[in-house]
Amino acid sequence: MTDDQIQYYKELLLKEREELLKELVENNDSVRSMLDNDSHNVNDSVDEASNTVMQNILNIMSTKNQQSLLAIESALRRIKEKSFGKCISCGNEITKNRLDAIPWATKCIECKNKDEKRR
Ligand SMILES: [Zn+2]
Secondary structure (H helix, E strand, O other): OOHHHHHHHHHHHHHHHHHHHHHHHHHOHHHHHHHHHHHHHHHHOOOOOOOHHHHHHHHHOOHHHHHHHHHHHHHHHHHHOOOOOEOOOOOOEOOHHHHHHOOOOOOOHHHHHHHHHHO
16 A cells, blocks of 8 residues: 555544544533643544543443544554554455445455354
8 A cells, every 4th residue: 555545544534533523522511621621632642542531532432433433543553553454354455445435444355254254
């Protein structure tokens, strides 16, 4: 994957994360004040799941949004570690079509299908 492509997905992921947080801020005053007090951390950090602000945010999120946020965070971490776009199961590259649909995908379609059959 080229740097340009990685940059493209990174922007998608950051936008997606912003959407998730925005919804939360709109519906929750305590989150808004947390972010106001500590917006620097939330906006800048990639792997801040251990950070208190992030931890508090996760606590009040719905499970579904929690999972999305964590998936996005971990995709951003993989971008940083330069392992983004590779299947965590078999190591092959995840196809562009799949990443366009789900930028935080961790597995190629073959491995995902195998998982689903096993379930
Ligand atoms: Zn795979």
